[in-house]
Amino acid sequence: xxxxxxxxxxxxxxxxxxxxxxxxxxxxxxxxxxxxxxxxxxxxxxxxxxxxxxxxxxxxxxxxxxxxxxxxxxxxxxxxxxxxxxxxxxxxxxxxxxxxxxxxxxxxxxxxxxxxxxxxxxxxxxxxxxxxxxxxxxxxxxxxxxxxxxxxxxxxxxxxxxxxxxxxxxxxxxxxxxxxxxxxxxxxxxxxxxxxxxxxxxxxxxxxxxxxxxxxxxxxxxxxxxxxxxxxxxxxxxxxxxxxxxxx
Numbered sequence: 001x002x003x004x005x006x007x008x009x010x011x012x013x014x015x016x017x018x019x020x021x022x023x024x025x026x027x028x029x030x031x032x033x034x035x036x037x038x039x040x041x042x043x044x045x046x047x048x049x050x051x052x053x054x055x056x057x058x059x060x061x062x063x064x065x066x067x068x069x070x071x072x073x074x075x076x077x078x079x080x081x082x083x084x085x086x087x088x089x090x091x092x093x094x095x096x097x098x099x100x101x102x103x104x105x106x107x108x109x110x111x112x113x114x115x116x117x118x119x120x121x122x123x124x125x126x127x128x129x130x131x132x133x134x135x136x137x138x139x140x141x142x143x144x145x146x147x148x149x150x151x152x153x154x155x156x157x158x159x160x161x162x163x164x165x166x167x168x169x170x171x172x173x174x175x176x177x178x179x180x181x182x183x184x185x186x187x188x189x190x191x192x193x194x195x196x197x198x199x200x201x202x203x204x205x206x207x208x209x210x211x212x213x214x215x216x217x218x219x220x221x222x223x224x225x226x227x228x229x230x231x232x233x234x235x236x237x238x239x240x241x242x243x244x245x246x247x248x
Contacts, residue, residue, distance in 0.1 A: 001031070001240070002213050003074055003127035008244030009154065010066045010131055018062035018074055018127060026181040026189045026213050033061040039122075040077040046070045046136065071136030071152060072129040077143060080120050082230050088114040098217045099177040099193075103234075110221075112233050120222060120232035128243040130154030140167060147214055147241040153206070158245055161203040166216055166239065172200020173216070180204055181213040185247075209247040215240050 004021045007014065020031040033054040041052040041061075045068065052062055062074065085091045095103045107114070124143040134154030140146065150163040166173045176196045183189045196202045206212060215238070222235040 001078070001123045001125060001238070002026075002215075002242055003076055003125050003240075004213075004242060005060075005127065005129065008127075008129055008211065008242075009134065009246060010129065012066055012069065012132055014066045016062065016064050016066050016072065016129060016131070017060045018129075019060040020076070025191065026183050026211075030059055031061070032056070033058040037079055037081075038076070039079050040075065043072050043074040044141075045072045045131070066131045069132030069135065071134050071138070071154065072131055073136075073138055073141075074127040074129065075141050075143070076123065076125040078123040080122050080226065080230065080235075082118050082120050082232055084116060084118050086116055091117075091119075095219070098179075098219070100217065100219045103219060106221075107233075110233070117234075118230060118232045119234045119236060120226050120230050121236040121238065123238045123240070125238075126241040128153065128241070130244075130246075140170070142170065143167075143239075144169060145173075145216070145218055145237045145239040147216070147239055149241060149243060150201070153243045153245050158206050158208075161205045162212075162243075162245075163201060163203050164214065164241075165199075165201050166196050167200065168218055168237075172196070173218075174198045174200050176200070176216055178202055178204075179215040181215070182207065183211040183213075185209050206245045208245050211242065211244045213240060213242045 001022045004019045021028045124146050138149040145168045148165040178194050180192050194202050218237045222232050
């Protein structure tokens with residue numbers, strides 16, 4: 001799930017419309033806003049925080065006028081949801097796709113069944129909207145996992161790429177896989193992968209006139225009451241961020 005918009009670079013007086021999208025390859029359905037599915041949902045612009053107060057069923061999830069120039073950082077944190085894997089293959093496909101390591105060995109060492117087991121998941125999504133010149137900076141919002149985009153895509157030179165930092169519990173995630181979705185103005189999507197370095201940072205090669213979605217996943221043994229409340233034997237945390245590169 002990611003935050004999307006048809007206009008990452010609005011001007012003063014335009015409407016900023018943020019969609020909750022769910023799907024694959026930067027394509028998916030536009031979800032309705034439902035407060036009971038959300039832990040936190042807000043945006044920050046020029047150091048001022050605004051909590052989303054949409055109505056249940058609203059599509060798009062945010063619709064607000066652009067009243068001042070700056071970098072608008074939209075932050076979404078979902079409440080936990082669950083899914084049940086009826087067979088191992090689908091779970092293994094997920095493990096391999098996200099390069100999550102030796103999960104099967106850990107699963108077996110915990111004497112867990114390979115059919116009809118539950119995974120809990122949470123989403124931590126951000127979007128960078130450049131209003132007018134789009135001046136400002138992304139930062140950590142103390143999400144359990146998140147991207148921090150260290151290069152402002154709207155005001156800085158991106159010819160040598162966009163620098164990002166990937167965090168988990170406030171600590172840089174070293175050698176972690178990032179899946180990058182690149183969408184052209186005509187809607188063509190391409191996908192490539194990159195890993196963070198020992199400092200949890202990566203440089204994403206970007207093209208003018210394209211939108212980007214970055215995705216990174218952690219799979220862990222459930223902590224706290226997650227397993228007890230949901231019956232989950234695994235918990236996944238999904239970090240995502242979206243932004244656009246201005247046309248030259």
